[in-house]
Amino acid sequence: xxxxxxxxxxxxxxxxxxxxxxxxxxxxxxxxxxxxxxxxxxxxxxxxxxxxxxxxxxxxxxxxxxxxxxxxxxxxxxxxxxxxxxxxxxxxxxxxxxxxxxxxxxxxxxxxxxxxxxxxxxxxxxxxxxxxxxxxxxxxxxxxxxxxxxxxxxxxxxxxxxxxxxxxxxxxxxxxxxxxxxxxxxxxxxxxxxxxxxxxxxxx
Numbered sequence: 251x252x253x254x255x256x257x258x259x260x261x262x263x264x265x266x267x268x269x270x271x272x273x274x275x276x277x278x279x280x281x282x283x284x285x286x287x288x289x290x291x292x293x294x295x296x297x298x299x300x301x302x303x304x305x306x307x308x309x310x311x312x313x314x315x316x317x318x319x320x321x322x323x324x325x326x327x328x329x330x331x332x333x334x335x336x337x338x339x340x341x342x343x344x345x346x347x348x349x350x351x352x353x354x355x356x357x358x359x360x361x362x363x364x365x366x367x368x369x370x371x372x373x374x375x376x377x378x379x380x381x382x383x384x385x386x387x388x389x390x391x392x393x394x395x396x397x398x399x400x401x402x403x404x405x406x407x408x409x410x411x412x413x414x415x416x417x418x419x420x421x422x423x424x425x426x427x428x429x430x431x432x433x434x435x436x437x438x439x440x441x442x443x444x445x446x447x448x449x450x451x452x453x454x
Contacts (some may be wrong), residue, residue, distance in 0.1 A: 252282050260441060264289035265423065266364075269376050276379025285386040285444055287437060290395050290423050292402040293377035293409075295368075299396030303423060304364055311358050313351030320344060320352055328422060330394070339427070380409045387413040388440040392421030392428065414440065 252259065252274075261283045263271035268291035275283050306327045314320040317337045324340070325331060344352045387410050391398045400417075407413050416436040421428040 258282060258284045260285045260287065260444070262287040262289065262437065263291070264425070265291050269372060272376050272383070273379045275385065276376075276382045281385075283385060285388070285440070286383065287388045287390065287440065288406075289390045289433075290392055290398050290425050292389075292391075292398050292406045293373045293380070294399075294402045294405055295373065295397045296399065296402075299423070300364075300368070302396055304361070307354070307356065307361050310354050313347060313349075313353045314344075315351060317341060317344065317352055320354075328424070328428075331422075331428060377409065380406065383410055384412070386440075386444060388436070389413050389415045390425055390433065390436050391415070391417050392423060392425045393417050393419050394422045394428075395425075396423050398423070 258281050261271040261275065263269070263286075268288040271283075271286060272288060272291075275286055306323075310320070310323060314323065317340060321337060321340055343355055345355055347353050389403055389406060391403055403415055403417075407415060418425050418429045418432045418436065421432070426433045
């Protein structure tokens with residue numbers, strides 16, 4: 251997909267998307283991205299938090315009778331989140347099945363292999379890849395993240411010395427869902443600075 255673009259893009263990946271993006275940039279033999287934004291993901295993720303997230307995702311495999319039921323499941327998982335007066339945002343993460351039930355957009359088969367990928371060295375591969383990244387990097391984490399600690403971010407920044415870090419107050423692993431305005435502000439500010447400085451640092 252990147253090769254089909256007229257110029258290297260800015261890659262933004264949250265969680266597994268961040269791992270995939272970091273590995274793609276770090277293992278590439280040529281410049282594949284202008285910059286990289288990693289959202290609540292580091293090589294040293296808290297195992298207990300990952301298991302809790304996997305359990306939440308697995309619980310939705312059978313779907314929900316209504317969008318309201320899906321919303322209630324989210325609030326049980328994140329009791330500190332204020333219920334929304336509208337379910338428009340939630341609906342974007344759901345699909346209506348032929349059986350009339352609402353299902354999360356993620357692929358259950360892909361999710362089923364999550365722990366196996368971790369056990370087979372996915373995070374070690376990410377750590378090795380990020381050492382080779384020379385493009386601008388922004389790390390965004392949630393202050394209440396279940397999986398990313400300040401120490402985990404500090405370790406990642408040692409591997410990527412040029413990386414900037416923004417911690418979004420009040421956000422869990424679902425940074426954008428919890429604090430969308432703060433998330434957008436961090437991303438747009440980073441992109442704006444790249445444009446202003448004309449930063450063209452490339453992968454080595």
